[in-house]
Amino acid sequence: xxxxxxxxxxxxxxxxxxxxxxxxxxxxxxxxxxxxxxxxxxxxxxxxxxxxxxxxxxxxxxxxxxxxxxxxxxxxxxxxxxxxxxxxxxxxxxxxxxxxxxxxxxxxxxxxxxxxxxxxxxxxxxxxxxxxxxxxxxxxxxxxxxxxxxxxxxxxxxxxxxxxxxxxxxxxxxxxxxxxxxxxxxxxxxxxxxxxxxxxxxxxxxxxxxxxxxxxxxxxxxxxxxxxxxxxxxxxxxxxxxxxxxxxxxxxxxxxxxxxxxxxxxxxxxxxxxxxxxxxxxxxxxxxxxxxxxxxxxxxxxxxxx
Amino acid sequence: xxxxxxxxxxxxxxxxxxxxxxxxxxxxxxxxxxxxxxxxxxxxxxxxxxxxxxxxxxxxxxxxxxxxxxxxxxxxxxxxxxxxxxxxxxxxxxxxxxxxxxxxxxxxxxxxxxxxxxxxxxxxxxxxxxxxxxxxxxxxxxxxxxxxxxxxxxxxxxxxxxxxxxxxxxxxxxxxxxxxxxxxxxxxxxxxxxxxxxxxxxxxxxxxxxxxxxxxxxxxxxxxxxxxxxxxxxxxxxxxxxxxxxxxxxx
Numbered sequence: 001x002x003x004x005x006x007x008x009x010x011x012x013x014x015x016x017x018x019x020x021x022x023x024x025x026x027x028x029x030x031x032x033x034x035x036x037x038x039x040x041x042x043x044x045x046x047x048x049x050x051x052x053x054x055x056x057x058x059x060x061x062x063x064x065x066x067x068x069x070x071x072x073x074x075x076x077x078x079x080x081x082x083x084x085x086x087x088x089x090x091x092x093x094x095x096x097x098x099x100x101x102x103x104x105x106x107x108x109x110x111x112x113x114x115x116x117x118x119x120x121x122x123x124x125x126x127x128x129x130x131x132x133x134x135x136x137x138x139x140x141x142x143x144x145x146x147x148x149x150x151x152x153x154x155x156x157x158x159x160x161x162x163x164x165x166x167x168x169x170x171x172x173x174x175x176x177x178x179x180x181x182x183x184x185x186x187x188x189x190x191x192x193x194x195x196x197x198x199x200x201x202x203x204x205x206x207x208x209x210x211x212x213x214x215x216x217x218x219x220x221x222x223x224x225x226x227x228x229x230x231x232x233x234x235x236x237x238x239x240x241x242x243x244x245x246x247x248x249x250x251x252x253x254x255x256x257x258x259x260x261x262x263x264x265x266x267x268x269x270x271x272x273x274x275x276x277x278x279x280x281x282x283x284x285x286x287x288x289x290x291x292x293x294x295x296x297x298x299x300x301x302x303x304x305x306x
Numbered sequence: 307x308x309x310x311x312x313x314x315x316x317x318x319x320x321x322x323x324x325x326x327x328x329x330x331x332x333x334x335x336x337x338x339x340x341x342x343x344x345x346x347x348x349x350x351x352x353x354x355x356x357x358x359x360x361x362x363x364x365x366x367x368x369x370x371x372x373x374x375x376x377x378x379x380x381x382x383x384x385x386x387x388x389x390x391x392x393x394x395x396x397x398x399x400x401x402x403x404x405x406x407x408x409x410x411x412x413x414x415x416x417x418x419x420x421x422x423x424x425x426x427x428x429x430x431x432x433x434x435x436x437x438x439x440x441x442x443x444x445x446x447x448x449x450x451x452x453x454x455x456x457x458x459x460x461x462x463x464x465x466x467x468x469x470x471x472x473x474x475x476x477x478x479x480x481x482x483x484x485x486x487x488x489x490x491x492x493x494x495x496x497x498x499x500x501x502x503x504x505x506x507x508x509x510x511x512x513x514x515x516x517x518x519x520x521x522x523x524x525x526x527x528x529x530x531x532x533x534x535x536x537x538x539x540x541x542x543x544x545x546x547x548x549x550x551x552x553x554x555x556x557x
Contacts, residue, residue: 064434064532065434065436065437065532065533066436066530066531066532067312067315067316067436067526067527067530067533068530070315070436071311071312071315074311074314074315090437093434093437094437096439097436097437097438097439099439
């Protein structure tokens with residue numbers, strides 16, 4: 001005959017087996033952009049739950065408030081964003097509204113990627129007549145794989161500081177990730193040699209880190225001033241420039257307006273190349289490496305065509 | 307989302323929505339009666355233009371400076387529109403509409419070279435009601451309390467210059483809290499819904515406005531959509547329902 005305690009025991013066990021592991025054991029990571037959510041998943045494994053506030057088709061400069069966004073911020077243990085003013089239009093409001101102490105500026109849970117890399121295009125000028133210039137420098141730092149290493153190391157430090165019990169787990173994951181990444185980086189660097197000097201026109205200064213890594217030649221930007229839609233006069237001058245200077249491709253992100261690039265392409269014959277720029281919002285481990293693979297493959301085919 | 311957390315997310319926007327609806331509904335009846343429905347857009351845009359100008363002139367002005375300039379511009383607009391009402395009573399809607407597009411176009415011209423000013427005007431115009439926090443609610447509360455009290459305390463508030471002044475100051479605050487679309491909808495739609503439902507039209511309008519805004523914020527929470535556009539939709543639906551099924555007085 002079953003005793004009462006054994007029945008209860010069986011029920012408790014069944015409940016444990018059926019329900020997912022307790023949420024408290026997992027750290028909640030709130031990423032502003034999908035690339036940081038992807039990196040967090042690589043390094044945090046199943047001990048974190050990462051969420052990205054923006055998707056791959058969205059310009060991270062602007063987003064609209066949804067109730068779930070506030071809910072995610074309220075539960076976050078770590079905030080993982082680009083920084084450098086990229087999210088200035090919405091993140092401060094969201095942080096204030098969420099009221100979560102551990103992810104406020106200055107806390108361990110507040111990680112801004114560009115504070116841990118060598119920043120490009122830093123300027124002391126805050127003259128807004130120059131356009132949407134971030135005085136902190138260009139914030140689009142993820143497209144240099146060496147930056148991924150530095151930012152990933154910092155993220156692991158923050159993970160460990162937040163959850164010291166998992167030190168061994170996070171350290172092992174970081175080492176495994178960095179080892180694999182290092183091997184891929186060698187292969188990418190080998191492929192990059194053929195791309196060096198490739199002349200390109202870009203829509204926005206979204207690609208500066210990629211361009212520096214691959215040693216491409218940025219001939220011009222479609223936006224005369226960052227963040228301000230290209231003017232007709234500027235496009236005309238680019239058209240003139242393209243007649244004297246060879247250009248392999250006009251590089252745009254999936255969320256840039258394609259009109260200026262298409263206009264210039266139609267007049268000059270330079271192909272428009274849409275590079276993925278980032279991973280999907282629910283990227284799984286491996287997708288970050290695929291982003292670099294795809295970017296290289298697309299650039300190689302554009303380079304070969306000219 | 308757990309219930310308690312959902313409440314904490316939804317309560318500040320709900321409080322703001324109810325506060326705005328309480329003051330807007332009776333004002334909307336007056337606006338509709340005078341046939342000057344574009345006046346809120348015009349005043350919001352003129353306040354926005356002044357904020358843009360401050361932003362291009364001074365880097366990141368503080369909250370008080372921004373408010374001072376926005377309210378000062380709105381008051382100037384109030385004087386202008388009162389003057390237009392007296393001089394050109396039959397063409398005032400045309401003048402008000404033209405002021406709206408002029409202010410909008412001037413802002414675009416000023417902003418052509420200043421993208422962060424663009425973010426500023428975006429905030430002024432589109433407002434993000436879900437981002438409104440309790441401190442913001444309490445800092446704007448005195449303006450609505452004063453507007454509400456004045457409106458019901460003396461009939462004078464509903465005529466002449468006092469109307470334009472109270473209206474300008476309230477709209478300038480509302481636009482920053484909930485955005486211009488919700489301001490327009492919460493003024494005009496409740497008034498439109500109860501337009502043929504004398505007597506006590508203003509309280510019926512308040513009921514429509516508050517009901518629609520509470521429904522809109524609640525729906526936004528359950529469907530996880532931005533709250534502003536959702537409120538506009540629920541206000542329109544409320545108006546259609548009230549106009550269709552509401553009791554009209556016997557002729």
